[in-house]
Amino acid sequence: MEIGFIGLGNMGFPMARRLIEAGHQLVVFDQRKEAVERLVALGAQAASSPKDVADRTETVLASLPSLQASLEVATGTDGVIEGRRVRRFVDLSTVGSHMAVRIHDLLAKHNLVQLDSPVSGGVGGAEKGTLAVMVSGPRADFETVKPALDVIGKVFFIGEKPGSAQTMKLANNLLSATAVVATSEAVVMGVKSGLDPAVMIDVINAGSGMNTASRDKFPRAILPRSFDYGFATGLMVKDVRLCLEEAKSLGLSMEVAEAVGRLWEVVIREMGAESDFTSAIKPIEKAAGVVVGGKAAHAAK
Numbered sequence: 001m002e003i004g005f006i007g008l009g010n011m012g013f014p015m016a017r018r019l020i021e022a023g024h025q026l027v028v029f030d031q032r033k034e035a036v037e038r039l040v041a042l043g044a045q046a047a048s049s050p051k052d053v054a055d056r057t058e059t060v061l062a063s064l065p066s067l068q069a070s071l072e073v074a075t076g077t078d079g080v081i082e083g084r085r086v087r088r089f090v091d092l093s094t095v096g097s098h099m100a101v102r103i104h105d106l107l108a109k110h111n112l113v114q115l116d117s118p119v120s121g122g123v124g125g126a127e128k129g130t131l132a133v134m135v136s137g138p139r140a141d142f143e144t145v146k147p148a149l150d151v152i153g154k155v156f157f158i159g160e161k162p163g164s165a166q167t168m169k170l171a172n173n174l175l176s177a178t179a180v181v182a183t184s185e186a187v188v189m190g191v192k193s194g195l196d197p198a199v200m201i202d203v204i205n206a207g208s209g210m211n212t213a214s215r216d217k218f219p220r221a222i223l224p225r226s227f228d229y230g231f232a233t234g235l236m237v238k239d240v241r242l243c244l245e246e247a248k249s250l251g252l253s254m255e256v257a258e259a260v261g262r263l264w265e266v267v268i269r270e271m272g273a274e275s276d277f278t279s280a281i282k283p284i285e286k287a288a289g290v291v292v293g294g295k296a297a298h299a300a301k
């Protein structure tokens with residue numbers, strides 16, 4: 001299938017590479033020329049703008065870092081909306097249901113279909129094709145793109161209502177965000193009292209406290225203190241804020257989510273938006289006066 005792909009970052013690049021490896025013909029665009037060149041070397045064709053992608057393909061996928069980027073790429077000047085050939089825009093980014101509906105409505109005026117298709121499972125999942133892919137939009141268009149989405153992960157049809165896959169994704173990411181800071185607090189507490197953090201993580205993973213942070217993030221990026229999991233703090237905070245807005249617009253008060261949101265605001269203030277989201281443990285360590293993992297952990301004991 002001919003596929004357009006816009007946004008070749010941490011997630012977009014490995015997803016696009018998998019699509020090429022599966023035999024699809026890709027037309028790609030990113031603001032960063034080097035990302036485009038790396039995919040052209042793998043067999044993709046380069047485009048000069050989102051419109052150019054949409055002039056050349058019926059199905060355009062996007063994996064972009066902000067709500068504004070998705071809005072501009074989809075509906076701005078030189079955007080997908082101006083393309084001659086395009087029929088559907090598949091947004092793999094996390095933008096929240098309100099922005100998804102806004103993009104849906106603007107595209108609908110030009111008879112273009114929008115499929116929300118946020119993904120979960122991180123860079124590792126994008127590389128291995130094991131993401132959870134949540135899709136909402138017209139069923140017929142979903143069926144058309146499903147063979148391509150099957151290449152990047154396990155595909156779930158959430159419903160036809162625009163934005164509903166985004167709500168699903170925000171519920172998922174609230175739990176992911178909670179796991180990182182809650183596990184950080186628990187491990188910091190243990191280290192403060194003299195426990196070995198590596199033993200703690202082994203126990204938690206064999207016990208009922210096991211979660212995605214203890215299973216994946218601590219062993220991979222926190223205990224070795226590499227802080228290179230591949231998801232920026234700014235993106236995690238975007239998702240937590242979107243989730244809190246979503247809850248508010250539904251008239252809900254979510255006590256745990258609000259506490260988690262406050263902690264992530266501290267993380268972005270102290271560590272910066274570009275830091276890896278596994279750095280969330282650092283302000284918690286600082287407040288406790290301990291360091292978890294690595295050589296420093298032993299020094300701190």
Ligand code: NAD
Nearest residue numbers: 007008009010011030031063064065069093094122123231
């Ligand atoms: P990223 O910042 O690594 O990549 C974004 C890419 O989009 C970059 O290559 C950038 O140059 C490009 N870009 C930005 N604005 C553009 C524009 N106007 N036109 C063309 N290209 C543009 O971000 P990422 O980590 O790959 O995340 C992408 C999306 O996937 C986000 O919505 C994020 O929330 C979501 N997501 C990320 C992860 C993860 O683990 N990284 C997991 C699940 C979902």
